[in-house]
Amino acid sequence: MKAVVYSIKNYEKEYIAKANQKKHDITLIANSLNVETANFAEGKDAVIVFTNDNLSAEVITKLKSYGIKYIATRSTGTDHIDRKAASAVGMKIANVPNYSPQSIAEQAITLILALNRKVNLAYNQSKKFDFRLTNLQGFCLHGKTVGLIGFGNVAKALAYILNGFGCKILVYDPYVNHFPKHVSPVSLEDLYSKSAIISLHVPLNQETHYLINQNTIAQMQNGVMLINTGCGALVNTIDVISALSSGKIGYYGADVYENESSLFFEDHQTDIHKDTILLQLMSFSNVIITPHQAFFTQEALQEIANKTIHNLDNWQNGKCVGKACACANSCQKETVK
Secondary structure (H helix, E strand, O other): EEEEEOOHHHHHHHHHHHHHOOOOOEOOOOOOOOOOOOOHHHHEEEEEEEOOOOOOOHHHHHHHOOOOEEEEEEEOOOOOOOOHHHHOOOOOOEEEOOOHHHHHHHHHHHHHHHHHOOOHHHHHHHHHHOOOOOOOOOOOOOEEEEEOOOOOOHHHHHHHHHHHHHHHHEOOOOOOOOOOOOOEOHHHHHHHHHOOEEEEEOOOOOOOOOOEEEHHHHOOOOOOOEEEEEOOHHEEEHHHHHHHHHHEEEEEOOOOOOOHHOOOOOOOOOOOOOOOHHHHOOOOEEEEEEOOOOOOOOOHHHHHHHHHHHHHHHOOOOOEEOOOOOOOOOOEEEEEO
């Protein structure tokens, strides 16, 4: 199969090559996919994309005119793809349903510990030879109640870590029937009101868009710590900023941002005009924003590459793969494991 990989970074190349083993004819380009760069796909069977690539209806129509039959995204989320447009032209889609959940879970616990123990403040003070403790008091995680919204693979890995710290773990997930003994399933309202720390682990869809807003924040404890390693638009950033200003939210840690598509993964230090909402959010000393790096481990990168190539393998063998598959109902489906 002939494929072009858009938005490729140097650090991905070795993993894709190792996974591919020269099975497919793959072209790697650094350009992101958009209307102007869609022509690079001409003569290929598939495009391999990432979260910041533009797969609007207009782009998909262009890809179809160039002969593209398949879209493989190197991500779990597919909200950057117009799936209706793809389905309308018979274009098949596959994602990476899961990869190294420990990588994302460990980033979440990193944000929790860094915020709690004021690591960013301590680091900056120590660099200036200011070794006072005045502003650095934290709290023990042991005995604290942590609420996990969503209980997929990442949340399960995080719950295992939190259990080791001695936390009480509450979980809300109406789609899960069986829970391990170290977690307690509760209503969303109970989770909001009883949790000192809340971490988000649900996919982004119409139901979960702006799940965290001024109404849901009002149900939380004063000084709550909010962690988002899921999707940026799960959180209404303006409402979070307001809650940080009032002290309702005591700590905010996120590896994602709702308007990240034009920002993350690139250097914007010299930009004259910067995202004013993000600037305001990062002005708080009790906020840590990381640049969508939770997935960025050796293990996750190899697993993403392996499953992406596996998608191409299955298509080549006449199979449709991935939970995001938008092909006709008659197509044989296989969930990537």
